[in-house]
């Protein structure tokens with residue numbers, strides 16, 4: 001299933017006059033419009049291979065049909081998203097859910113859709129059918145050297161797959177921890193984990209990064225061995241220059257100030273990447289921007305400030321950006337289109353913050369003015385700028401609109417069947 005240039009141009013033609021009206025208003029009211037459009041054009045977000053199927057909860061999974069049955073079909077789905085929005089030009093693979101059998105062919109296929117391979121993800125949170133040792137009591141933290149060795153070797157294997165595909169980063173998320181007090185010696189668990197990460201780090205090519213992803217709870221509910229940004233930063237600092245902390249928006253305790261975490265990690269030059277999603281309670285994996293759009297805006301505001309001060313640029317290179325959400329009730333492709341849109345809108349809003357005035361307000365302790373500055377930017381409608389960035393790069397004015405108009409899901413079901421289910425959680 002692919003969408004043609006003609007389809008996109010036809011759709012854009014039909015919707016052009018409405019867009020031009022909105023754009024004219026935006027251009028006349030937002031001074032930095034051109035600058036924002038250019039930044040949006042450069043911005044790319046990776047799509048995780050496991051978000052292309054309907055996610056489930058532990059109570060059930062309600063697949064909508066037409067899900068990708070192979071890595072090739074997953075790449076085709078991301079290609080479709082990218083054709084529609086021109087902003088999802090990368091795919092992030094989870095190994096062993098998506099082992100590329102023929103890396104050369106897979107890389108070439110991705111290239112045909114204009115896709116690159118983002119960070120590769122290891123999985124030591126599930127036991128695989130032929131593995132020797134179980135991860136029931138952890139992987140890198142495990143008391144048994146054999147288990148730890150198996151987990152280390154798996155990560156090195158994942159790096160090798162990544163090298164073949166042209167990826168340049170490994171994301172390590174460990175479910176390690178404990179469910180009950182006394183189950184684990186915290187310090188031994190930390191030291192074992194660090195030792196394992198050091199061995200993995202030693203296998204990284206010179207131009208690679210490793211992202212240490214933290215999570216407050218689940219599947220372990222008493223302690224997590226990489227439970228928060230402090231622990232992740234400790235590992236990343238001990239590992240070296242190629243190691244960074246990865247912030248997944250859903251991996252905090254309720255009401256954590258994620259924007260402050262971002263600011264400090266950037267100050268330390270240790271923010272490596274992001275997993276975008278949204279949540280009301282825990283790691284709910286809801287669509288980014290659906291619950292707390294203002295928090296997302298405040299995070300982007302810190303990202304932009306940090307970038308201006310001393311950190312690597314984001315956009316095509318720099319941070320590893322990825323959506324990490326998949327849930328039970330939406331069409332996964334529609335959800336991903338919404339997610340990318342929400343990120344672009346928010347990024348554009350945060351670019352509008354008058355940093356100079358905000359700085360002055362802060363120095364004058366003018367709390368009221370500081371809030372006005374932030375909320376003026378947050379309440380600006382940037383949708384026409386986002387649509388214009390897409391138009392200029394050959395995407396659809398409304399990716400979701402075109403997806404629905406062409407009845408793409410229906411076509412995918414016809415092609416792949418109503419019962420096709422993708423791998424993932």
Ligand code: PSV
Nearest residue numbers: 121173213248275283324425
């Ligand atoms: C864990 O909850 C996580 O956020 C990690 O990034 C995993 O690799 C991903 O979700 C997929 O299960």
Ligand code: MN
Nearest residue numbers: 213248275324
């Ligand atoms: Mn994640």
